[in-house]
Amino acid sequence: MSQWDAIVLESVRSLGLTDEEILHRTAQGDLPASRDEAIPSFEPLLTLQAEQPETFERAVTEGYRIKYNTLGGINTWIRIVFGREAEVERSEGIEGVASELTPAERDRLEPVLSIGWTIEPQQSGETNGEAAPYRIVPVRS
Template structure:
């Protein structure tokens, strides 16, 4: 399945809504009605109107991103850290070791790992070993 590609900021917004118990159906309906003002209180810094703009580019792709998952076009190291917290509830030093080039020893279940692999942009390499999962920028770390 080809997942729709979205920006890192759009992923933050979607996962922030999910963290605040906004359902997929509510997200889709509110965006369809172009009424996202009630979300502003969830994060004052986000411009949730961007999700309306995303949907206007292709509503079926937007629905697919919400219901079936998405790939983030380009994920930074800080973006990886934030997505691990928002989407998977993982905390640095507790669930993984944070590096300048990614993370090591990530403790994550199989289905979440598969979702993470699908979400990440092509500049990341994900590997499993006895210490957990490592997610490193390609061209960095021990494996290239």
């Protein structure tokens, strides 16, 4: 799934719609208005549903992997899904997105990231379910 489609899907989810409601309302072309100025409309979901209905349904009900991530896209995804502001570092050689994540949030983000990205803990030891600092970085060879 494209990064933009994933961000738009998560924006719809953030409005409190269930998977069934998302599928039904998208099929009917009856999605609510976006409340996020960064997401001007939910039109991309209507297009995805019309052009690739099986892919869209699987993404909604089973999850997805983003085809290609960017630093800004990861930052936006974290903000929409977890309600956290992350820090983006764009300097060559140390690019990444820093954010506090709970273990559940880390586990939710990990399978969504495109191939070539990893989540690195920034402290050692058990967090007892509490949020801890992580960096989402490109895999370096």
